[in-house]
Amino acid sequence: QVQLVESGGGLVQAGGSLRLSCAVSGSIFAINVMGWYRQTPGKQRELVAAITSGDSTNYADSVLGRFTISRDHARNTVYLQMNSLKPEDTAVYYCRATMKWGSGYYWGQGTQVTVSS
DSSP: OEEEEEEOOEEEETTOOEEEEEEEEESGGGEEEEEEEEEOTTSOOEEEEEEETTOOEEEOTTTTTTEEEEEETTTTEEEEEEOSOOGGGOEEEEEEEEESTTOOEEEOOOEEEEEEO
16 A cells, blocks of 8 residues: 655745645555646546656646656655646646556545646
8 A cells, every 4th residue: 555645735826836745655666657647626637747666757748848747765755846837737736656566546635736827
């Protein structure tokens, strides 16, 4: 099992920055991919950025060049640095751990990001 705890959300003006953190505990060795997702009311949760166990990354087109996903192995933490924020980035952001060997995935509780215009 894996436990994920997000932090770092808040209210920021358009053009500003925030850094989200996802603290990971439990069976870390069994994690294949860590991802950040976001969801707004009435819409499906969408992938924002992901990082593999080999540190390969991929991003949604809407955040490419503005957001950066990274990980600190010593702290067992995954980050999402968000720059040049736009009002359309407003959402609840979730951290997800996708497990190896088809063992499913785990979600964090989410953190609210609100970007004012």
